[in-house]
Amino acid sequence: MSSVSLSDVSLGDDGARLRPLEPWRDEEFLTHMDRGREFIGRYIALPDAVTDLASSREFLQSYADKVAADRGGVYGIWADGTLVGGVLFRTMDVGRGTAEAGCWLEPAAVGRGLVTRAARVIIDWAIEERGIHRVEWVVSSANQASIAVAQRLGMTKEGVLRESYPYRGRRHDMEMWSVLAPEWRAARA
Numbered sequence: 001m002s003s004v005s006l007s008d009v010s011l012g013d014d015g016a017r018l019r020p021l022e023p024w025r026d027e028e029f030l031t032h033m034d035r036g037r038e039f040i041g042r043y044i045a046l047p048d049a050v051t052d053l054a055s056s057r058e059f060l061q062s063y064a065d066k067v068a069a070d071r072g073g074v075y076g077i078w079a080d081g082t083l084v085g086g087v088l089f090r091t092m093d094v095g096r097g098t099a100e101a102g103c104w105l106e107p108a109a110v111g112r113g114l115v116t117r118a119a120r121v122i123i124d125w126a127i128e129e130r131g132i133h134r135v136e137w138v139v140s141s142a143n144q145a146s147i148a149v150a151q152r153l154g155m156t157k158e159g160v161l162r163e164s165y166p167y168r169g170r171r172h173d174m175e176m177w178s179v180l181a182p183e184w185r186a187a188r189a
Contacts, residue, residue, distance in 0.1 A: 006075060006125055011117040014079070018118045021076040021086060023064055026057035029076070032083040036106025043143040045167060046104055063088065070094055070130075077109070077118050084109035087118045089126065097133035097181075099126050103149065110145070116152045123153065124188075127181045134180055140165065141173040150177040154187045 009018040021029060033040070033050045041047040050056045066072035066089075074088040085105035092099040101123060103115045126132040137155055139146040150157075155177040163171035 006073070006122065009121050011077070011114060011121070014112070016112075016114055016117070017078045018075050018087070018121055019078065020067070021060055021063065021074045021083075023057050023060040025076070025083075026053055026060055028083050029060060030056040032076075032085075032106060035108070036085075036104075039107045040104045041168075043140040043146070043167075043172075044102070044104060066092075072099075073122075075118065075122060077105070077114050079109055079112070079114060085114060085118075087115065087122050089122065092126070092130070092132065094130055094132070097131060098136065099130075099132045099134075100136045100138060101126075102137070103146065116149050119149060119153055123179070123184065127184050132181065134178055135184075137177040139175050139177065141175050147175065147177075153179060154183060155179045156183075 006018065006020060011018055030050060030053055033047050033056070037047040050059050060074070063072060063074040070092065072089040072092050075086055076083045077085040077087070085103065087101065087103045090100045090102050101119060103119060105115055123135050126135060137150045139150065141160060156179070158176045158178055161174045161176065163173060165172040165174045
């Protein structure tokens with residue numbers, strides 16, 4: 001097993017960094033959400049949940065609690081010293097060996113491969129350090145950018161949950177993608 005740490009990880013030669021998003025970063029997180037609110041909110045409810053300083057801190061605290069309980073985590077992506085997006089484990093069940101990963105990014109950071117690189121780091125950590133066997137990626141069928149990330153990560157599309165996600169007045173089809181630990185390791189080798 002490798003020794004992967006998620007405390008402060010370089011995402012490449014461009015200086016991008018991956019770090020835990022902790023509750024004390026509430027102002028920075030809210031500022032980031034405000035910059036990308038409309039873009040990020042096209043497919044996920046995160047900007048609807050983080051609307052002011054209190055809700056920003058509450059969201060980050062909920063993930064700090066998940067980290068403490070070994071049930072998830074949220075990590076920010078910094079580019080040029082600015083928080084521009086993130087990746088997370090919405091859920092993690094170490095006993096069952098499953099986790100659900102996700103992502104978001106503000107418009108200014110699109111097209112640089114930041115989410116793919118960050119997702120690789122957290123998936124590698126989950127598989128190699130936590131013993132996760134199956135990492136899932138649940139995405140709106142309309143979110144082609146996130147689907148492309150799942151594909152670049154070597155995930156397999158398992159199916160479509162038709163009209164399963166009610167969001168902003170309509171029901172969205174959600175796709176289930178996943179990668180299994182042996183597949184992940186084989187692709188890396």
